[in-house]
Amino acid sequence: MPHIDTIEVIILDVPTIRGHVLAMTTMRKQSFVIVRIRFSDGSLGTGEGTTIGGLSYCSESPESICSAVHDYIAPLLLKADGDNPNALISMIERSVRGNPIARAAVEMALWDGYARRRNMSLSALFGGALRASMPVAWTLASGAAETDIEEAQEMIASRRHNIFKLKIGKRPVRHDIEHVAAIKTALGDQASIRVDVNQAWSLTDARWGVAGLDEIGIDLIEQPVAATEIAAMAELTAGSRVAIMADEALSGPVTAQKVASARAADVFAVKVMQSGGLKRAQEVCALANASGIGVYGGTMLESGLGTAAALHVFACTDRLDWGSEFFGPLLFTDEILQQPIRYGDFHVHVPLGIGNGVELDMDKVNFYRRDSAICDGRTVAKVS
Helix, strand or coil: CCEEEEEEEEEEEEEEEEEEECCCCEEEEEEEEEEEEEECCCCEEEEEEECCCCCCCCCCCHHHHHHHHHHHHHHHHCCCECCCHHHHHHHHHHHCCCCHHHHHHHHHHHHHHHHHHCCCEHHHHCCCCCCCEEEECEEECCCCHHHHHHHHHHHHHCCCCCEEEEECCCCCHHHHHHHHHHHHHHHHHHCEEEEECCCCCCHHHHHHHHHHHHHCCCCEEECCCCCCCHHHHHHHHHHCCCEEEECCCCCCHHHHHHHHHCCCCCEEEECHHHHCCHHHHHHHHHHHHHHCCEEEECCCCCCHHHHHHHHHHHCCCCCCCCCECCCHHHHECCCCECCCCCEECCEEECCCCCECCCCECHHHHHHHECCCCCCCHHHEEECC
16 A cells, blocks of 8 residues: 655746736746655656636635645645545545645646556546547737737648637727737638637626627637626526636536536536646536536646646546647747647647656756745655
8 A cells, every 4th residue: 555655846937938918917937836746655646736827817826836735735645545546635625625726736646646556547547538639729818919810820830729719808898809800800710719808807898798709700708707707607608609618617516516507608618727636627527518518628827747637637528529728838938748748730639658648857847946935845745
């Protein structure tokens, strides 16, 4: 029975290839919280916790994720049986309220170690893959229509992406629609165009915005109003020909059930981080499939590590009608994996091999590692 010997938590800061403009912030780097769990038999499991834009997107920051894992979750797990991830997940959920990203990072490492000890892939562990790859979107988020059009055309020509999501919500609704219309007109039928409002609109703005986006032929509108405004989401979903997607409104199976019961979305953007881990994300996918709601594999702009684990779980999902946006590793100036995830023919491919199928490049990890009072050498918890 391998027990948990050490839990290491590291924050990495990696620059983005360009400014990534969201409704609430502009990102020029991404911070990954890497969790490495070493077991008594010498096996290792690795996970990742990632949020967007510090605290501008949600209530967890890289620093809070690191602290939650080191100060609250790690002490629960030391000396515990590593071959019962379900029991450990249940214990963590009982003992640590909220903090889904911190919990997801640890859970990911537990499943990875468990799968590696059994010489299995994560997708085999989660029931078996139904697909070896999945369509992958790219987010056009420079904020400038000309730049976005040029970027999209390059992606189509190289057969890397033909699904594009535009980040809107910073400008007045009319200006946003003009921006989206320019890109839609330029790309025509070569691509699927979708938008993400990141909760920026009031219901009144959303009524105008949804109607305008419908008129120009947009395929999907993500989280147009605040996550808490379920009634408004239901109104927009019922009244729109364009598919309405819930994102921030989802934080695991319980909230997903509430959104499904209210018919407050046509599509779920299911994110491992927001769901609280791989297991809960799979449950949200199953709930959506059972409720006749589309599934879209969502991202928190994870590195290749977190992306690989998510790919294995979404490979097992019965239906994935809206594809995915697991493009995170392509947004950064450097790769932290020994072998990067493969993209091509408008798809992202599930990594082969045991566990999550990837290995960290520890030279890169050490190069981008942040040393601070929050996350330094003291973040290695050891069995006495």
